[in-house]
Amino acid sequence: MDVAVIGAGAVGQLTASFLAESGMSVTLVARRQEQVNELNTKQLTRINVDGTKTVQNVVSTTDLATLPPQDLLVIAVKYGHLQKLYKQFAALSSDMPLLFMQNGLAHFEEALTLPQKNIAFCSISFGAQMMGQATVQHRGVGRCKLAVERGDQRIFQKLLQLQNSLFPVELVRNAEQMLFEKAVLNSLINPLSAVLQVKNGELVTNQQAFLLMETIYKELTEAFEAIEQTIPFADVVDLCRKTAKNTSSMLTDRLQGRKSEIETIVGVILNKALANGHNLPTLRTLYHQVLAIEESGERS
Numbered sequence: 269m270d271v272a273v274i275g276a277g278a279v280g281q282l283t284a285s286f287l288a289e290s291g292m293s294v295t296l297v298a299r300r301q302e303q304v305n306e307l308n309t310k311q312l313t314r315i316n317v318d319g320t321k322t323v324q325n326v327v328s329t330t331d332l333a334t335l336p337p338q339d340l341l342v343i344a345v346k347y348g349h350l351q352k353l354y355k356q357f358a359a360l361s362s363d364m365p366l367l368f369m370q371n372g373l374a375h376f377e378e379a380l381t382l383p384q385k386n387i388a389f390c391s392i393s394f395g396a397q398m399m400g401q402a403t404v405q406h407r408g409v410g411r412c413k414l415a416v417e418r419g420d421q422r423i424f425q426k427l428l429q430l431q432n433s434l435f436p437v438e439l440v441r442n443a444e445q446m447l448f449e450k451a452v453l454n455s456l457i458n459p460l461s462a463v464l465q466v467k468n469g470e471l472v473t474n475q476q477a478f479l480l481m482e483t484i485y486k487e488l489t490e491a492f493e494a495i496e497q498t499i500p501f502a503d504v505v506d507l508c509r510k511t512a513k514n515t516s517s518m519l520t521d522r523l524q525g526r527k528s529e530i531e532t533i534v535g536v537i538l539n540k541a542l543a544n545g546h547n548l549p550t551l552r553t554l555y556h557q558v559l560a561i562e563e564s565g566e567r568s
């Protein structure tokens with residue numbers, strides 16, 4: 269199976285590494301030539317959760333337009349980088365299956381306006397962190413849920429055959445619901461970790477952070493009653509523990525002085541809650557804090 273992964277960041281590198289390990293022929297599409305050169309000379313190194321290293325052979329390129337036909341295109345860029353890619357996808361074959369790996373919800377409807385016949389989404393509950401241009405650290409094993417929204421399920425089902433206990437893939441039915449549930453989880457973890465500048469694990473070991481997380485959870489369950497069943501608080505704690513050493517993607521953005529995914533994650537959840545008559549004051553405060561930090565142009 270020929271797979272191209274667009275975005276040689278934390279999630280893109282980790283996913284590319286596991287796909288290559290399972291025998292797929294993987295091309296990593298980066299946007300900087302310097303990174304492509306490093307990936308092509310040094311190969312792709314994954315540091316596993318137990319500290320062991322796995323080196324995989326992947327081809328890297330900056331040139332999406334001249335890629336030969338692929339069996340699957342995995343999109344692992346941040347939400348803010350999707351707009352530019354949508355224009356490029358419009359020029360690709362409509363037979364090229366697309367798999368979106370973003371957190372948040374804003375890309376769901378946007379992706380469905382693309383001409384591609386086969387479109388699926390992922391919800392990832394593992395941690396990943398770049399340790400260099402060609403090295404990624406796996407920070408916490410978690411499931412990769414996959415939901416096919418349009419087209420032929422069989423194309424994406426090939427990913428279920430990866431059978432790597434470090435990268436378990438599971439098929440779920442409802443893509444939008446899956447993304448909503450992940451956005452709820454991210455709303456509980458990401459802005460808090462970004463504002464407090466702590467790794468995910470500290471959200472449960474620091475009593476004050478934990479109290480804040482519980483308060484946000486209470487607000488969310490008042491706005492969306494079903495989540496007490498679909499996302500019990502124990503699952504939030506479990507995700508923090510499993511990814512304890514991970515720097516959340518939102519904290520990584522803060523540390524690198526980049527715009528975060530606050531709107532597609534928390535902004536969308538706040539709007540949905542408001543439509544149900546709920547203001548979510550604690551989460552809303554964190555949302556404005558993240559935006560204020562971005563506006564100040566802070567860079568540590």
Ligand SMILES: NC(=O)C1=CN([C@@H]2O[C@H](COP(=O)(O)OP(=O)(O)OC[C@H]3O[C@@H](n4cnc5c(N)ncnc54)[C@H](OP(=O)(O)O)[C@@H]3O)[C@@H](O)[C@H]2O)C=CC1
Nearest residue numbers: 275276277278279297298299345349370371392395396517
């Ligand atoms: N990190 C994590 O632990 C987790 C992340 N996620 C989600 O996964 C998604 C990806 O996050 P993450 O991997 O952390 O982000 P990163 O910032 O580490 O990686 C994104 C990569 O995309 C590259 N990129 C941007 N535009 C293009 C383009 N047009 N062509 C090729 N490459 C491009 C960036 O390049 P450049 O380096 O040049 O900027 C960067 O390397 C996000 O939605 C995030 O919320 C979900 C679960 C866990």
Ligand SMILES: CC(C)(CO)C(=O)C(=O)O
Nearest residue numbers: 393394395511514516517
């Ligand atoms: C799974 C988790 C919480 C890992 O940090 C994540 O989704 C993120 O960082 O965006």
